[in-house]
Amino acid sequence: MNVEGGQPLLPVECEAFCQSLQKYDLRDVGSSSWSRQHEKLEKLNMQAIANAAAEESEFVKEFLINEGKYPMLIEDLLTTELWREKIFSQFIAVKFEPKITFPVYMVLYHEATLVNLLETTLYYQETCESCGDAILDLIDYCHRKLIWLSARSEEDLQTEVDAEDAEEKASALGPNMKELSSQDASIQFDIAIKCLSLLRYICDHLSVLPLSCSSRILNSLDFPVLLVEILQNSPWTKADNGKLQKYIDNKWTVITDSDRFKLTKTEGQIWLTLYKLLMDPDCMRKYELNGLRKNTLLKLRSHLNELMVDQLPILGDLHMYLERLSMMEAPASKQDLILEQMPEIRARLLEDNNGKFVTISKNQMKKFFDPSEETLKEQAKRWADTYNFDMLESLISEPAKCAVCGELATKRCSRCQNEWYCRRECQVTAWKKHKSICDMLYTAKQPLK
Template sequence: MGALDFSEADLLQATGGKDAEPMQALEAERAILDLKLFNIAEVGCSAWMRQQEVVERLNAQAHRNAQQHSDEFVVEALVSMDRLSLLITDLLTFEVWKEKVFPYLRTHFAVSLDSVTSYLVLYHEPALTNLLEVTLFHQHACEAVSESALVELCDWCHRSASRLLQPITLPLTPADPKELLTRSPEDDLREREVEMSFATSMASLTILRYLSDHLSTLPLGIIPRLMRTNDTVALLVSLILAKPWQQRRGKQVHQYVGGQWVVAGRDSRGRLLQHEAQAWLAVTNLLTDAGSRAHLSLDSHRMEQLQRLRPLLNDVLLDQVPVLKNLALFLDQLVLSGGQQQQGSDAHNACLIIEQVPSIREALLRRSDWEKLAMQQKETFFGRDTQELSHSRLQAFMRALNLADGSDAIAESTGQQAAPAAVRVHVWRRLKLDLLEPWGDYTCRLDSSHATEAVQVEGEQGTRVHGTRQRLQAMEVAPDAKALPWRSKVAVVHGGVSAEAWVELPAAETRQLIDKLPKIVWVTVGLLATDGFALQLKCRKVEAAAHRDSALGCWCVYVPVGGALNVGAQSPEPAQSEGLKQHPALINVIG
C-alpha cells in the first residue's frame, strides 16, 4: 500500500460517507437525477467512481434523516425520479462483476492497488444495499419499483442470505501481532471482502423483511417468487436455527451487534438480536399472510422444519416480539390439522403457468470473456492513473480535516523527509459499523529531553524490523477532560503517514465497578513493518473525567497522558518480504 493507508471510516468520510457533510434537499435531488446505469465493462471507470461517492453520500444522508426523524428527502427523490429500479440493476451488475471479473483482479487489488481504490470499489455493494434497506422500509418505495426489478431483488436477497449458511471464519477479535507479520496481502484483502460480504448478507435479511411487510401491495408475481421459486421460508427457518449472527469461540459467545462482533454479556443472554428479529418477522409475515400462505406447499420434511421453530417461541421471545404469537398460533394449528388446509391450494397453484422471468442478471451473464475484461480493467481503470488519483484525493482530504500540517505536504511534494515535532491523534466514537461520531483531537509532542532508544521487532520466519523509540511529553489532564469512549476509532498521523486502529478500552458496567479497572492501559496504533511507525499511547484511569456512554450503558474512565513513538528505519534488515506488505494497523490494548 502507499503512504496513505486509511480505514473504512476515513474512506467513508473522504468520499461522502456517514460522517460526511450533510446534503441539502436540492443537492440530493440533483445528485439523484444525475444517477446513470453503467454496464459491467465500465465498473471502476472515473465516472463510476464518482457515482459511487454520490451513492455513499446519499446513503449517509438517508440514514441521517431516518435517525433524526426529519424530512426523508432522499427517499422521496429516489421514488419520484424512479431511480430505485436503477439502483437494483446497479447492484446486480456489481454482483456479476464481483463474481466473474474480480477473481482475476484479486491479486492485483491486494498487491499492486492502493487500499483507497480497492476499498471504494468493494464498498459499492454494501453502500447500495444500505441505501435500498433504508428506502424500502417505506411501502410507497416498494410500490415504486418495477415488477421485473422486484423479482431480481428477491432472487438477490435469496442468494445473499444463503451465503450466511456457508461455513466461514470471521475475524471476531483483533489478530495477534505475530500473525499480522506473517499474513499475505491476499489474506488481508480476503478478510475485508468477507467482512463486507457478511454485512451485505445481513442487510439482505432486512430487505426481505420489508418486502414481506408489504406483500399485499406488491405485484402478483412477487409472492410466488418468494414462496415457491426461492422457498424463502425454508431459507429463513434454516438461518434462525443456524444463528449466523452468533458464534462461539471457546468459552465466549460473540454476537453481531451494530455492524460489529461483541462479546455477549450475561445480561444479553436471551436478548433477541436485530438481524435475528428480522428473520423471525419475515417468517411470520410469509406464514400468516393469507395470500402468501396459499402458495405454501407442505410435505413431511417441511412440516418437520417448521415445527423446529415452535420450541424457540418461548415466553422470553414472545415478550420481546409479541407479534410472534401469530406465528406460534399458526404452527399449533398446523400440527392439529396435519397440514390438510393446504390441499385446496395445491390445485390452485398448479394452474399458475405464467411467471415473471428475471432477465437482468441473465443478460449480464451472456458474455464469457471475463478474463479479457479483467485484464482491460486492470490496465485502464485500476492502473497507475487510478492510484495517483486516489492518492491525491486522500491528501486533499487530510488537509481539509487538518490531519497533516503544511510542512508534511511540502516535504512530500519535494521528496524531502519532514521532521514533525508532534504527532496528531484523532478519536471517533464508534456507534455502529461505518457510523462514527467525532470525539476529540490530541497533540502528542516528542520529549527531546530523553534520548532515543533503539527498538527491534522480530516476527516469525526470521523477519526483523529496526527502528527508534522517542518518548512523548506528559499530557496534562484538563479539568473538563472527558474520558475516551469505550469503542472508538483512533487515527494517528506522523510525517504525512496515517495509521489507524479500532480500540475497545476496559469499561465498567456501573460506577461502583470503576475501582476494579486497571489504572494504566496502553494502546498501540500502527506497525513498524507496514506503517513505518507505531504510537504507544499511555492512558490513565481518571475518575474525574469518567462519563457514562448513554448508548452502550457503560462507564468510560481513560484519558491519554503520554506514551512513546516508535519510528522504523528507512532500510530495515533484512528487506521486507512480500508477507510484510499491506497489513492493517495493529490494535494492542494492555491492562
C-alpha cells in the same frame, strides 16, 4: 461540498445527485466517472442514515422516487455483485497485487453502500412500488445472500478442513490482495445480515408489488424454509474465549448472561418476516405446504418459549398455528399450471458479458486498479471529501482493527486519519507502505493557498 449540522448533503445537492445517477456497464466499474458516482451514492447513503436516525424528513427517498432511480440502483447492485463474482475472482486467480488497495476496496464496498441505502429507504411502501419489476431481481439477490449466510454456519463446523485450504490459498496471494480478500468476507457478512431487513420490508408490502413476487418468495425460492434454517444455524452468534457474542448494530458485541435470551434486531426481522409469510391469509393460500416444508416449519416450536412471546406477543398466534399444523396431514401437491414472471436484470448482465470476464479483468487491472501517481493524487482529494472520517466512525460496520496484525486498534494515523494501529511497533512497520497514500490524503485535506 456544503456541510451543515454534521450532514453530508443539503436537499438541493441531494436532488442534483439523484438526477445525475446513471447506469454503468460491467467494463466501466472502477473508472473515474464510476468512482464519482460511487462518491455521490456514498453521500446519499450517509444523508439517508442521518435523516432516519434523527427522524427528520427523508428527502433522499423522495428524490430517488421522483427521479425513478430505484430500478437503476438495483441494477447497479447486481452489476457490482457480478463484478465481485467474475472480475475480483480473476484478480485473485492471477495473483494481481495492486500498489494501493483502496480503489479495489471501494468497488467491494460499493455493494454494501447500495444495500445500506436500500435498507434505509425500502421501509416505505412507495419505495417498494417505485422499484417496479426490478424488485424480482432484488428478491433473488436477497435469496443468494441468505443462502450464503446459512451455508456459512455449516462451513464453520468444518474449520479444521477449511483452515488448511484457506491458509494454502492465502499464502499464494500478496499482502494487499490478502487484505482485500479478508475485507471482502467481512463486507459480505454485513450485506447478508442487512438482506434480512430488506426481505422483511419487501414481504410487508407484497400487496402492492407484482403478482409474481409472492409466489417467488413463497414457492419458487421457499424463503420460509430458508429462514427456519438460518434461525437454526444462528450465524449472528458466536463464542469467543468462552464469551457469547452477537452481531448487533454492525459489530460483534459480548452478551451478558442476563441478555442471553434477548431478541436482537436481526432475530426480530426474521420472526416478523416468518409471521407475515405464514400467518397472512393471502400468503397462507398461496404457500404450497408439503411434508418436507411442514416438518421444517415445526422446528420453530422449540424457539417459541414464554420469553420469546413476551418480547414479540404476535408470536403467540404463530405458536398456536404451528401446534395445529403438527396435527394436520400435509395436503397433496398441486398440479396447476403456473405462469411466473422471472427476474431479468442478472440474466441480461450475464448474457451481455458472457465470455468477456477475463478480458474485462485484464483491462481493469491496467486502467483502473493500477493507477499512476498523478491519478492517485487526484483521487485522494475526492476520497478526503467523500469519506468524512469523523462522521463515518458512527456508521462503521465493526470496531477499528490494526492495519498490520488485525488486532483491535485504538491509535490512528495523526496525518491522514485513515489508518489504524494497535501499538507504535505496528505503525512503524507499516509506515514504508502507508507513506505514499498518507501524504496524498494529508495534502488533499489542506486548504488551497
